[in-house]
Amino acid sequence: xxxxxxxxxxxxxxxxxxxxxxxxxxxxxxxxxxxxxxxxxxxxxxxxxxxxxxxxxxxxxxxxxxxxxxxxxxxxxxxxxxxxxxxxxxxxxxxxxxxxxxxxxxxxxxxxxxxxxxxxxxxxxxxxxxxxxxxxxxxxxxxxxxxxxxxxxxxxxxxxxxxxxxxxxxxxxxxxxxxxxxxxxxxxxxxxxxxxxxxxxxxxxxxxxxxxxxxxxxxxxxxxxxxxxxxxxxxxxxxxxxxxxxxxxxxxxxxxxxxxxxxxxxxxxxxxxxxxxxxxx
Ligand code: FE
Numbered sequence: 001x002x003x004x005x006x007x008x009x010x011x012x013x014x015x016x017x018x019x020x021x022x023x024x025x026x027x028x029x030x031x032x033x034x035x036x037x038x039x040x041x042x043x044x045x046x047x048x049x050x051x052x053x054x055x056x057x058x059x060x061x062x063x064x065x066x067x068x069x070x071x072x073x074x075x076x077x078x079x080x081x082x083x084x085x086x087x088x089x090x091x092x093x094x095x096x097x098x099x100x101x102x103x104x105x106x107x108x109x110x111x112x113x114x115x116x117x118x119x120x121x122x123x124x125x126x127x128x129x130x131x132x133x134x135x136x137x138x139x140x141x142x143x144x145x146x147x148x149x150x151x152x153x154x155x156x157x158x159x160x161x162x163x164x165x166x167x168x169x170x171x172x173x174x175x176x177x178x179x180x181x182x183x184x185x186x187x188x189x190x191x192x193x194x195x196x197x198x199x200x201x202x203x204x205x206x207x208x209x210x211x212x213x214x215x216x217x218x219x220x221x222x223x224x225x226x227x228x229x230x231x232x233x234x235x236x237x238x239x240x241x242x243x244x245x246x247x248x249x250x251x252x253x254x255x256x257x258x259x260x261x262x263x264x265x266x267x268x269x270x271x272x273x274x275x276x277x278x279x280x281x
Contacts, residue, residue: 002191002229004214004232005210005226005229005231006214007218007226007227008225008227010216010223010224010225011032011223011225012221013026013027013042019057019058020058021055022057023045024043025046026041026042027042027044028041028120029121033223033225036197036199037251037255038122038123038197038249039120039197039246039248040121040122040255040262041120041121042121042199042201042246044117044203045117045118045119046072046114046117046203048113048114053074057107059103060103060105061261061276061281062101062260062261063100063281064098064099064123064261065098065121065124065129065262066096066121066124067094067096068095068120069093069106069118070093070117071088071090072090072091073090073114074090074108074110074113074116075087075089075108076088076107076109076115076117077106077107077109078107079105080102081103081281082102086137089139089140090140091155092139092140093157093168094135094136094137095135095137096135097124097134097135097170098133099124099129099132099134100130100132100133100281101133101272102133102281103276103281120246122175122248123251123262124172125172125251126253129262129263136167138167143155143166143167148162148164149188151184151186152182152188153180153181154181155180156178159176159177160176174196174248175246175247175248176190176196176198176246176248177246178245178246179243180241180245181240182236182241182242184236184238186240187235188233188234191230191231192229192232193247194228194229195228195249195250196248196249197247197250198225198226198247199224199226199245199246199247200218200223201224201246202224202242202243204241204242204243206218206219206237206239206241207236208235211233218243232245256269257269
């Protein structure tokens, strides 16, 4: 028997506004939880009210890390200064390596209806911060929902579940990113490399993490941060649950962070400002 990872912390996100006034819940990247190395930020957006999302995220820069957008509902058009453009539809994933710099916009491609999903920021090692920008962007067909055991449905975005390998690859942080649906009482176990940071975020229903007396409940809107161990066990609550389970290898490097720039030193942050203002992104 390999060891189960305990839940070290459980917390809720905080309401925030970003872009031109989009309402969202910031889960990682708050005073309570500034980061979870290598993860710099996790935002959940989820609303049926157009006024909460219509303003979108007009033109803004990124340098030195990756943004990962997972759409659950709604459509979002992205466009960057290198000529890339596309529409994210429900079930699609955009893993964007900003590298040395991009300037892009992310705007709703709808005027009504539900908009729901996540944006995760993943740090890059120093050796890759100034890499050429790159997209790993795939439609819903690339993330089939697999019933891995009775009552357990998993979409593998990154990493591996049994024989199912996710479409996204990032050797630097070796990420695991799963969307897990559990019926009431259904149980799922996932090995996670030792040393990886790992968290779950429950976005529907409730779940129970761990086993026996050491188990911890997690309800909709709660983030659970796991301690060391070899695997994570989760069981669906009485109405079932849906959650994301994310893990990645921490980077043991200094972090200098200012808004959309995440580098290793303050000098590199100043350089990022200069390069952005001079149009070198
Ligand atoms: Fe962005």
